[in-house]
Amino acid sequence: MDINHYSEASASLKTVRDCLRFAVSRFNEAELFFGHGSANAYDEAAYLILHTLNLPLDRLDPFLDARLTQSEIYDVLDIIERRTEQRIPAAYLTNQAWLGDLSFYVDERVIVPRSFIAELLREQLAPWISDVERIHNVLDMCTGSGCLAILAAHAFPDAHVDAVDLSADALDVAQYNVTDYDLEERISLIESDMFDKLEGKRYDLIISNPPYVDAPSVAALPQEYKYEPQQALGSGTDGLDATRVILEHAAKHLTSNGILVVEIGHNRDALEAAFPNLPFTWLDVSAGDEFVFLLHKNDLS
Structure with a gap:
């Protein structure tokens, strides 16, 4: 103008x-x-x-x-x-973003919250979790602004949530949101490169909306996305680098009946080709059934 x-x-x-x-x-x-x-x-x-x-x-x-x-x-x-x-x-x-009915503080230290996992948490991951009270420990990997960790704390009122991110700046934003929702006693913020600082920890539920944009798509992103932290968007040539780490380590961090829920963008075909022996369950969300997968501990073992 x-x-x-x-x-x-x-x-x-x-x-x-x-x-x-x-x-x-x-x-x-x-x-x-x-x-x-x-x-x-x-x-x-x-x-x-x-x-x-x-x-x-x-x-x-x-x-x-x-x-x-x-x-x-x-x-x-x-x-x-x-x-x-x-x-x-x-x-x-x-400095405001919404997921469902909840608003969160955001700035350029974190990506703008947008995750189909939020839809699933509003339904407490039914029918995959039939007894909400059995969920005592939740991990939100790559938490960013902390939005999914906060939604998980609301969905599972008996659970403690570990919210992990590599970025100290992102965790500062997450701390603001956790405090705003008065959840300091139920959400622990952990600065860690994926699972590095989680030795010995086990979870009934692991959720993650990790970086998943492949290299060609990162190069073609509109200007609006260039304001977001690039390490929170791109994940290697095929967009699956972070997801590979999650799949490699999740089993030893899940309880015997634990489940893993991960969002992977438009990478379903690439993921299934890379892991042909994993029995992915693809969850229905508003955009279809190819964006979020679920695996049980036994599937990973």
Whole structure:
């Protein structure tokens, strides 16, 4: 947005409806990529405007014709400009991301939370876990912002959760979220290169949304993804380096009835080709049955 365009908008826009129309037009014109919470220009514009104005995020209609003060117009235009010109993901602009009904603090030290495992945890991994009370120890490998660890703590109220990440910066963000949800006594944050610091630990459930983007896809990622920590996205030539480590070590860290649940993006064919003898169970999520697998301890042994 050039200065003249911005100045013209600041003088002309009066209402939330005006700002919404302007934002959608700018986002479409810039051909932004929407993959960090919103699916289209309208939803993202509505979210950013409501957040900036400190209005309820689920109640746009009552405010559409509300006239804004000049300072509010400037604030809205500023966030529209940053999203359009710098292509910063909306979650980093607002320091907020949602998984289901829960919101989490995020910044550029962690990837923006997005995981199909969140859907499965809302159902307490039924029917694969039939007795929620038997889940006493959970591991969230590659925890990032801590979002899945927090969802696991809610799903399994009798469980203690170890949340592991290689990045100390990511764990600082996770600590903020764990404290925000008052779960310090139930979630332990562990800085570790995968399983290195977990010697002797056993879990009833291991979950992981590890890096899984293959090298060609990393090279082709839209600008929005370049704000995210690259070590949390790419995982070797075929995207399976982190998953290989998990499959190699998970068995010795699972209890006798323990299960492993891992998200692997679009890598189902590559994974099955690499591990033809593993009886993967592919779990149904909103996008289909090729993104998250489940294995029992005996499958891995």
